[in-house]
Amino acid sequence: MTARVAWIAVVAQLATTVVHADPAEDRALAHLDRGVAAFRAGDFAQARAEIAEAQRLVPDRPNPYRWLAMTEVELGDCRSALVNIESFLSRVPAGDPRVAEVIALRGRCVSTGTLRVDSVPSGAALHVDGGSPIATTPTPNLAIAAGTHRLTLAKPGYVALEAPLEVRATGVTYARYELIAERADRPVYRRWWLWAAAGAVAITAAGLTYALTRDGDARLPPVTCDATGCHP
Amino acid sequence: MIRGRLALALAWLVAACSDDDPCAGADTCIRLDVDSATVERIDHLELDVVYGARHATTTTQATEGHLTALPLSTAIVLEDTGGDPVVVGIVAAGKLGGNVLGTGAASTTIAPGRHATVELELSPTEDCSAGARYCGGDMLAGDPRTLYQCNAGGVPIARGRCPGDCVVRPGKDDVCRGDGGVCRDGGSYCGGDKLDGDPQTLYLCMAGVAAAATPCPGGCLVRASDDDVCL
Numbered sequence: 001m002t003a004r005v006a007w008i009a010v011v012a013q014l015a016t017t018v019v020h021a022d023p024a025e026d027r028a029l030a031h032l033d034r035g036v037a038a039f040r041a042g043d044f045a046q047a048r049a050e051i052a053e054a055q056r057l058v059p060d061r062p063n064p065y066r067w068l069a070m071t072e073v074e075l076g077d078c079r080s081a082l083v084n085i086e087s088f089l090s091r092v093p094a095g096d097p098r099v100a101e102v103i104a105l106r107g108r109c110v111s112t113g114t115l116r117v118d119s120v121p122s123g124a125a126l127h128v129d130g131g132s133p134i135a136t137t138p139t140p141n142l143a144i145a146a147g148t149h150r151l152t153l154a155k156p157g158y159v160a161l162e163a164p165l166e167v168r169a170t171g172v173t174y175a176r177y178e179l180i181a182e183r184a185d186r187p188v189y190r191r192w193w194l195w196a197a198a199g200a201v202a203i204t205a206a207g208l209t210y211a212l213t214r215d216g217d218a219r220l221p222p223v224t225c226d227a228t229g230c231h232p
Numbered sequence: 233m234i235r236g237r238l239a240l241a242l243a244w245l246v247a248a249c250s251d252d253d254p255c256a257g258a259d260t261c262i263r264l265d266v267d268s269a270t271v272e273r274i275d276h277l278e279l280d281v282v283y284g285a286r287h288a289t290t291t292t293q294a295t296e297g298h299l300t301a302l303p304l305s306t307a308i309v310l311e312d313t314g315g316d317p318v319v320v321g322i323v324a325a326g327k328l329g330g331n332v333l334g335t336g337a338a339s340t341t342i343a344p345g346r347h348a349t350v351e352l353e354l355s356p357t358e359d360c361s362a363g364a365r366y367c368g369g370d371m372l373a374g375d376p377r378t379l380y381q382c383n384a385g386g387v388p389i390a391r392g393r394c395p396g397d398c399v400v401r402p403g404k405d406d407v408c409r410g411d412g413g414v415c416r417d418g419g420s421y422c423g424g425d426k427l428d429g430d431p432q433t434l435y436l437c438m439a440g441v442a443a444a445a446t447p448c449p450g451g452c453l454v455r456a457s458d459d460d461v462c463l
Contacts, residue, residue: 168337174351175340224309232293
């Protein structure tokens, strides 16, 4: 009699398991496992694709958001990572042991900014905080710790330019500087008028190219800010 | 003859450049270039501008009923800035039909009489709670060292730049961290000045912490040698 009851219980348990099996969960788990493996192997693009698929299959589960955020931080996409961090945090209790790690990740994201520097003339070496040159103007997007930095632009024939710049944690901080030619009177290539002429030719060419190729940005009326406030 | 042609070409170039620059003719001016990966066109651009110790919110828009496609540019002309360079923080909200499609933030330092260019990207807004306070970058676009109030229908409104750090507090209003030393018992302090809090609220210091809060609708003035006061 006891054996029969036990057998019935086992069958009932199996039936329950079969009823609750969720193919989407299984597929999501497989994608997540592959994504985590790719993350650990340093293949972050593949990791993002796999984990995003897992997240799509089980949008209510928190863990894919966490892994997605970690992957996006590695890919330099903090903007997306911040969204996934908030999605994760909204799906777990405050005491979840993964919360501290994710909040630290958010801190890392909000303390990094993107910097782009250009100069007239271009081709100047960019130094940040007195370090070695990291790029030549016009620079690509450079990831840099948010805060105030000391930029130095150096180009042969021009006075080295040094300026402080506050780099914002979100968005792109863009700076453009005009370099002043050095005074020199020996070799022809160091005469100011030679470079002025070359610069005029370059600016004319750039202006013509720009004028001929641009679509034309839309324009909104200017805003004037004074002691009484800002007015359109 | 050649000189004449060269002068003509240069005059054309200068005229062409001037026409394309929204700051043309202005003394102290920031050219604001706005773009977005997700927003195609707007009918209003709301701006929250913190310039030096001043703060204002305004809206610029195309002719009534017209839409403006992104990328777009506009100018922020600064007057009466004094003689020193000023830090300018800009938060923008692109709106269409009264709905905020995206927000973005940028800042720069500009010296009187100079022009600067700032690029700002509008991104989809996150779900901040209307009326709650956030550091820039925490649920809303802005400067990480400035405290903002979430404005569900428009651009986040700056409460003020924090003297020190702005502290993110999940589940509670963010605050400016008290900076500049320890508060004196019985003294009054604006939030962020020796006490954690909102820069537009005056707090009473009791045993080193804020004990009472008085909102300052006109702003809160930090004074070095005396109690802080509401303006």
